[in-house]
Amino acid sequence: RLSQRPTPEELEQRNILQPKNEADRQAEKREIKRRLTRKLSQRPTVAELLARKILRFNEYVEVTDAHDYDRRADKPWTKLTPADKAAIRKELNEFKSSEMEVHEESKHFTRPVHPRLLPSSSYLPTLTLLLALSGSFHLTQPSSSKLQPVQLVPGHWLSPHTLLYV
Numbered sequence: 748r749l750s751q752r753p754t755p756e757e758l759e760q761r762n763i764l765q766p767k768n769e770a771d772r773q774a775e776k777r778e779i780k781r782r783l784t785r786k787l788s789q790r791p792t793v794a795e796l797l798a799r800k801i802l803r804f805n806e807y808v809e810v811t812d813a814h815d816y817d818r819r820a821d822k823p824w825t826k827l828t829p830a831d832k833a834a835i836r837k838e839l840n841e842f843k844s845s846e847m848e849v850h851e852e853s854k855h856f857t858r859p860v861h862p863r864l865l866p867s868s869s870y871l872p873t874l875t876l877l878l879a880l881s882g883s884f885h886l887t888q889p890s891s892s893k894l895q896p897v898q899l900v901p902g903h904w905l906s907p908h909t910l911l912y913v
Contacts, residue, residue, distance in 0.1 A: 758764035765772065796802040827835075849857055 753761075755764055791799075793802065797804075
C-alpha cells in the first residue's frame with residue numbers, strides 16, 4: 748500500500764536511499780578515509796606488543812614432514828544406485844514399523860500404517876485402513892461391511908513424519 752511506504756527521510760536514515768548531494772557523499776568518504784589512515788599510522792610496534800604481553804614468540808620451532816594426500820571427505824551417498832536407495836528406504840521402514848516405539852506424548856502426531864506398507868498387496872486398490880479403539884488394525888472393503896484383521900503389532904503406531912515411502 749502507498750500509505751505504508753516509508754518516507755524518503757526514513758529511507759535515508761536506513762541507508763537505503765542515498766542523499767541527493769554528491770558533494771556531501773564525497774566529503775563523508777574523505778572523512779572516513781582520513782580516520783582510517785590515522786588509525787593505521789598509529790599502530791603499536793612489535794616491541795610495545797611484546798612488552799604488553801599481547802605477542803609471544805617461542806624460541807624453538809619444531810618442523811615435521813607431512814604426507815601430501817587429498818583431505819577432502821569421501822561422499823559415498825553420491826555413488827548410490829536407485830536400487831540401493833530403495834533397499835535402504837525399505838530396511839528403514841521395516842525397522843521403524845517393527846522396532847521403533849512412539850512416546851505417549853507424540854501419539855497424536857501419528858497415523859496408522861500406510862496401505863502400501865501392508866503385507867497383503869491384493870487388497871490395496873479397494874481397501875480402507877481403520878484403527879479400532881482396541882489398538883489393532885482392521886481393513887474394510889467399500890463394497891462390503893465385513894472387517895478383516897491384519898496381523899501387525901497391536902497398538903503400534905507409525906509417524907507420518909518419519910516414514911519413507913518406496
